Amino acid sequence: xxxxxxxxxxxxxxxxxxxxxxxxxxxxxxxxxxxxxxxxxxxxxxxxxxxxxxxxxxxxxxxxxxxxxxxxxxxxxxxxxxxxxxxxxxxxxxxxxxxxxxxxxxxxxxxxxxxxxxxxxxxxxxxxxxxxxxxxxxxxxxxxxxxxxxxxxxxxxxxxxxxxxxxxxxxxxxxxxxxxxxxxxxxxxxxxxxxxxxxxxxxxxxxxxxxxxxxxxxxxxxxxxxxxxxxxxxxx
Ligand code: SAM
Numbered sequence: 001x002x003x004x005x006x007x008x009x010x011x012x013x014x015x016x017x018x019x020x021x022x023x024x025x026x027x028x029x030x031x032x033x034x035x036x037x038x039x040x041x042x043x044x045x046x047x048x049x050x051x052x053x054x055x056x057x058x059x060x061x062x063x064x065x066x067x068x069x070x071x072x073x074x075x076x077x078x079x080x081x082x083x084x085x086x087x088x089x090x091x092x093x094x095x096x097x098x099x100x101x102x103x104x105x106x107x108x109x110x111x112x113x114x115x116x117x118x119x120x121x122x123x124x125x126x127x128x129x130x131x132x133x134x135x136x137x138x139x140x141x142x143x144x145x146x147x148x149x150x151x152x153x154x155x156x157x158x159x160x161x162x163x164x165x166x167x168x169x170x171x172x173x174x175x176x177x178x179x180x181x182x183x184x185x186x187x188x189x190x191x192x193x194x195x196x197x198x199x200x201x202x203x204x205x206x207x208x209x210x211x212x213x214x215x216x217x218x219x220x221x222x223x224x225x226x227x228x229x230x231x232x233x234x235x236x
Contacts, residue, residue: 010156014156017103017154018103018104021065021103021104021106021107022104022106025066025104025106025107025109025110026106026110028065028066028107028110029066029068029110029114039224040068040150043149043223043228043230044068044069044072044149045072046221046223046230047069047072047147047149047230048069048072048073048076048147049076050221050230050232051073051145051147053073053074053076053077053080053145054077054080054144055077055080055094055096056094056095056096057073057077057096057097057098057144057145058096058097058099058142058143058144058145059073059097059098059099059143059144059145059146059147060099060101060136060138060143060145060146060147060168061073061098061099061100061101061146061147061148061149062101062102062133062136062146062147062148062151062161062165063101063102063103063133063148063149063150063151063152063154063155064099064100064101064102064108064111064149064151065100065102065104065107065108065110065111065151066107066110066111066114067100067111067112067114067115067126068149069147069149070098070100070111070126071114071115071118071120073098073147074096074098074120074124074125074126077096095125096124096125097125097127098125098126098127099127099129099138099143100126100127100128100129101129101130101131101133101136102128102129102130102131103130103131103132103133104130105130108128108129108130111128112128115128133148133151133152133155133160133161133164134155134156134157134160134161134164135160135164136164136167136168138168140167140168141167141168142168143168146165146168148161148165152200153200158201158206158209159209159212159213162209162210162212162213162215163213163214165213166213166214166215166235203220203222203226203229203231206220206229206231207219207220207231210231210233211233214235215233215234215235216233216234216235216236217232217233217234217236218231218232218233219231219232219233220232
């Protein structure tokens with residue numbers, strides 16, 4: 001065959017990751033709660049509080065799945081807007097755009113449904129886009145923030161995703177589980193995911209990779225003793 005072994009494995013990995021999330025999309029949120037005992041909610045709260053969203057923000061949440069991070073960003077802006085309304089803030093000037101980008105349309109569809117339940121629509125600046133973390137299609141420098149929560153590990157080339165992140169944003173934040181993961185689907189997919197967790201670089205090494213992509217002031221915070229960590233960096 002004209003395909004190298006590595007290349008075939010990489011293609012297989014993308015397909016498998018796709019299959020896993022297609023099959024779990026409808027039960028994803030419930031499983032997340034069960035498998036983290038609800039803790040993922042606190043981790044996402046912490047992520048968004050570190051991001052400090054603001055009215056008018058252009059934010060890109062990659063591997064955004066069913067919208068958990070995006071909803072928190074919007075909730076946070078809404079509560080800030082509430083406070084600002086008492087001051088001089090002009091609602092018309094607000095031009096908030098939160099983009100949820102995910103490779104899997106099933107996850108996005110669940111997210112759109114959840115958004116409707118919460119009363120969030122395009123009018124609130126929420127947009128759902130199917131796309132690959134390794135090849136984003138936004139204009140360079142068009143974002144104020146970038147997050148990728150529990151998603152970087154599923155990406156085939158971490159460096160590519162990081163350099164894409166660097167082209168778009170001012171901040172980059174990411175949550176990485178060192179152990180423990182939502183897994184479902186067939187055995188082969190399961191093995192790929194377990195493997196991807198095992199192979200994912202340790203906190204220090206991942207911080208270095210973020211730095212190598214160009215970000216400055218890179219830091220990370222370990223949660224629950226390093227089972228999960230939030231990495232952050234700035235494009236200055
Ligand atoms: N961020 C969400 C959360 O924290 O609940 C979803 C995390 S889920 C574990 C991982 C998501 O990454 C899935 O929705 C999957 O479709 C998406 N994904 C995997 N590879 C991707 C890629 N190359 N580009 C964009 N999204 C990807």
